[in-house]
Amino acid sequence: METVIVQLEGGSASWELAPGERLTFGRAGECDVVLDEPAVSRRAGRLVAAGDHWLVTNLSARVTYVVENPEGGGEFIKIPPGRVDAPVPFEFGRLRVPGTAASLLVFAPCQAFLDAEIDSAGEPTMLAYPLDHTAKYFLVLVALCEPRLRDPATAVIPGTPQLQERLSRYGLSRKAIAFQIEYLATRKLRIKETGEGGKADWQRAALVATALRYDLVRAEHLDLLT
16 A cells, blocks of 8 residues: 655654545644644644645644755745645655744655557657757756756846856857757747747746746756756
């Protein structure tokens, strides 16, 4: 049976939850996980195992919780006060509760994916975004997405000078970078013009938004820049 494992970070205690089982946390002694801090609600929240993922309920009336993906380059979700059974898609998550330095580490079972198959009786399905991870344009796309991958809350999108400096080991000129951005926008990701701001601004912003929305660029791709 696939189970969800919960650990108190920095401690030895752990709990194993079968699908449908739940675990409560808070300041009250009757909670499964006691967080003995005056700023933590008596019954602060609840975790529920749900197959290959888990659910979290925020029982606080005022405080927002955050679930981080330690393996996701800064990816996180917020659990607002009163939210019931919010699904957490991370296989490994860290639940932070304001008011205490302690956090809960949650390990869900490995998620299942369909095998990639091609129906030999018909035409193969074309890729929506055919990207070559060894191409220069992909390096430019990764560099554009880097600030957002490292900090999802940032609004920073590198300009051409910053991209040139970040990719200096590849000897790309400003003109070459501008060409790669245009190529990404018109041929690879097929970005539609929004008319908001200057052309370079909306192109770069739209490229980053599309690449991150569809997981075309992920945290592991940052290794290409080192």
